[in-house]
Amino acid sequence: MDDIKKGLFITFEGIDGCGKTTQLELLDKYLRKKGYKTIQTLEPGGSDIGKSLREILLHHKGYVSDICELFLYLADRAQHFETVILKNKNEGNMVLCDRHIDSTVAYQGFGRMGDIEKIDFLNNLATKNQKPDLTLLFDVDIETGQKRVGKEKDRLEKESLEFHKRVKEGYLKLAQKYPERIKVINANLGIDEVFLQVQKIIDDIL
Numbered sequence: 001m002d003d004i005k006k007g008l009f010i011t012f013e014g015i016d017g018c019g020k021t022t023q024l025e026l027l028d029k030y031l032r033k034k035g036y037k038t039i040q041t042l043e044p045g046g047s048d049i050g051k052s053l054r055e056i057l058l059h060h061k062g063y064v065s066d067i068c069e070l071f072l073y074l075a076d077r078a079q080h081f082e083t084v085i086l087k088n089k090n091e092g093n094m095v096l097c098d099r100h101i102d103s104t105v106a107y108q109g110f111g112r113m114g115d116i117e118k119i120d121f122l123n124n125l126a127t128k129n130q131k132p133d134l135t136l137l138f139d140v141d142i143e144t145g146q147k148r149v150g151k152e153k154d155r156l157e158k159e160s161l162e163f164h165k166r167v168k169e170g171y172l173k174l175a176q177k178y179p180e181r182i183k184v185i186n187a188n189l190g191i192d193e194v195f196l197q198v199q200k201i202i203d204d205i206l
């Protein structure tokens, strides 16, 4: 199919410790074996400017206002989308991206109880109204995810249990709203069993 030769933009979403990075690497290997060209990237921090923004977003020690946080994520996304995601997709690469628009809706929207409609508007501004071709949502129990992450927590990982519950539920609401794009994966299982679910979804698309 011509479309696939243009590359697909696939995002990996879910709460901390759900297995996004692990599964992204497994899918990367799987796609390369099949002969696809791939790139791995992430938000925040997938562009030149983004690296500095990531440092602030994850490790700033002082107070960060909710709106400041939102705009930093969106600044990161705007630069990353144009200079990395779109560029690679247009060159025919499969773009595998760890977190993207749905993280902002889930964390800054549902988690921090921000205005979802405004966040949608801003996400659209950052991505020129374009959406991922596919989003894999790794749904894991909060306790299981937290155990996997361990003790070294970043600024957002240190948030309360209630915050993480809202984020998890927010993600599931997004999946209900966009069932064509967002596929929910049971991420409580072992790494191989989780990847089998990913593989099935990908095989259906390719």
Ligand SMILES: Nc1ncnc2c1ncn2[C@@H]1O[C@H](COP(=O)(O)OP(=O)(O)OP(=O)(O)O)[C@@H](O)[C@H]1O
Residues within 6 Å of the ligand: 014, 015, 016, 017, 018, 019, 020, 021, 022, 023, 148, 149, 187, 188, 189, 190, 191, 192, 194
């Ligand atoms: N299905 C699984 N079962 C058990 N352990 C897992 C599973 N998936 C990942 N892990 C382990 O849990 C830890 C966190 O996984 P990973 O880094 O992939 O999660 P993540 O979603 O990328 O987390 P973060 O949001 O913090 O970046 C890693 O040590 C990984 O090896």
Ligand SMILES: [Mg+2]
Residues within 6 Å of the ligand: 020, 021, 022, 098
């Ligand atoms: Mg990760």
